[in-house]
Amino acid sequence: MKIGILGGLTPQATIEYYKLIISQYHNKIDSAVFPEMVIESVDVSKVHHLTMGKKFQQLIQYLSESMNNLMKAGSDVILIASNTPHLFYEDITRNVGVPVISIVDVTYNEVMKSKKNRIGLLGTIPTMQSDLYKKPFINTEIQIFVPEITQQDFLQEKIFKQFSRGIFIEDDITAVGNMIHQLKSKYNINGLILGCTELPIFLEQDDWDDITLFNTAAIHVDSLIRFLKKAHI
Amino acid sequence: MKIGILGGLTPQATIEYYKLIISQYHNKIDSAVFPEMVIESVDVSKVHHLTMGKKFQQLIQYLSESMNNLMKAGSDVILIASNTPHLFYEDITRNVGVPVISIVDVTYNEVMKSKKNRIGLLGTIPTMQSDLYKKPFINTEIQIFVPEITQQDFLQEKIFKQFSRGIFIEDDITAVGNMIHQLKSKYNINGLILGCTELPIFLEQDDWDDITLFNTAAIHVDSLIRFLKKAHI
Numbered sequence: 001m002k003i004g005i006l007g008g009l010t011p012q013a014t015i016e017y018y019k020l021i022i023s024q025y026h027n028k029i030d031s032a033v034f035p036e037m038v039i040e041s042v043d044v045s046k047v048h049h050l051t052m053g054k055k056f057q058q059l060i061q062y063l064s065e066s067m068n069n070l071m072k073a074g075s076d077v078i079l080i081a082s083n084t085p086h087l088f089y090e091d092i093t094r095n096v097g098v099p100v101i102s103i104v105d106v107t108y109n110e111v112m113k114s115k116k117n118r119i120g121l122l123g124t125i126p127t128m129q130s131d132l133y134k135k136p137f138i139n140t141e142i143q144i145f146v147p148e149i150t151q152q153d154f155l156q157e158k159i160f161k162q163f164s165r166g167i168f169i170e171d172d173i174t175a176v177g178n179m180i181h182q183l184k185s186k187y188n189i190n191g192l193i194l195g196c197t198e199l200p201i202f203l204e205q206d207d208w209d210d211i212t213l214f215n216t217a218a219i220h221v222d223s224l225i226r227f228l229k230k231a232h233i
Numbered sequence: 234m235k236i237g238i239l240g241g242l243t244p245q246a247t248i249e250y251y252k253l254i255i256s257q258y259h260n261k262i263d264s265a266v267f268p269e270m271v272i273e274s275v276d277v278s279k280v281h282h283l284t285m286g287k288k289f290q291q292l293i294q295y296l297s298e299s300m301n302n303l304m305k306a307g308s309d310v311i312l313i314a315s316n317t318p319h320l321f322y323e324d325i326t327r328n329v330g331v332p333v334i335s336i337v338d339v340t341y342n343e344v345m346k347s348k349k350n351r352i353g354l355l356g357t358i359p360t361m362q363s364d365l366y367k368k369p370f371i372n373t374e375i376q377i378f379v380p381e382i383t384q385q386d387f388l389q390e391k392i393f394k395q396f397s398r399g400i401f402i403e404d405d406i407t408a409v410g411n412m413i414h415q416l417k418s419k420y421n422i423n424g425l426i427l428g429c430t431e432l433p434i435f436l437e438q439d440d441w442d443d444i445t446l447f448n449t450a451a452i453h454v455d456s457l458i459r460f461l462k463k464a465h466i
Contacts, residue, residue, distance in 0.1 A: 018274070034279075042269060
């Protein structure tokens, strides 16, 4: 089975996915084999500009072309290695003939299993302001909380100008930590969705006793591994 | 221009290429754009077994399929991110309709420019024992020297079992260092081709005063950047 990755969103997160897929494959399926993959690495600046300029038709076309390239290169299952593009999941997967594992669906499942009910959400502005992570929980007991607008702007800026280039400054890490503390004191969250695949690079469960972190990238890869395991049998 | 990478050989080297291409693109072409890429990550274990079992027709077929996938995904220029498969460069690039920049050709050019004439070569056994890096220099003043057979076996083992999995143990790094010292004392080398894309991960020019290191991966990426720059004009 060949794994297709829609990547570049950002390159840092793509590298994390690539390493994680290989190590999880070795741990849980076969340590003697390196899974075959094809990675489409798109221009994250272009995606960012199209998103912020609300040029959604152009964006959908751009991402659909990449999905199509992943198909042409023989993908049997595809992951979109980023949360934000999942806003257009329906549109960009419509003509894809193989399973595309949704990061939102599998994160939803993990949150439901956890029994946590007051969930913070960090990510890009489109991820935090849209109903991407709110819709799945709409008929459940679970509530989703996001930071204040000024903090959202700060996080968006950091994700695109720093984290996406692999730049993680101590001050920024502290600021993101403070955001989480504030979500805790204001909304009493007991869970937190790391809704941007850069965040787990510097946020670790060990540093947060009373908040369960949902590492969307790791959950995504875990579900890929389960999918591959099933397909192997 | 979309960059195609035949990768996975090994995953560690592929990550280094990916990061280096992006950072060099930002430094030398356009810091606001992330170059579009497609990476085919093949199973390095399979390649290793086919190589060591001398099943070259199967190997050529496997790598040719990957080259074909890179074409289908829209590559405008391709790099094979590893030295050893360049043994089959002619066979696997024959039906590829776009430039495939050869790591051997561009390394040859760098060695010629350097005026160094006694050149050590480290890499996999096929790279060290074949004429891959000897042939280009055959009518020149330049001589190529490789370590003793037992050291070649050691290096081969380390590349496939450790380095390819991102495991770099101090003892192994020291052993590779000793290999270089021996090449120096035995053959008086003044240059060294790091003919395996894992080696530059732990061998740095700063540690070697009197030997010029030829980092084949970096030379490869530099020549890609020059190619892209020309194409931009």
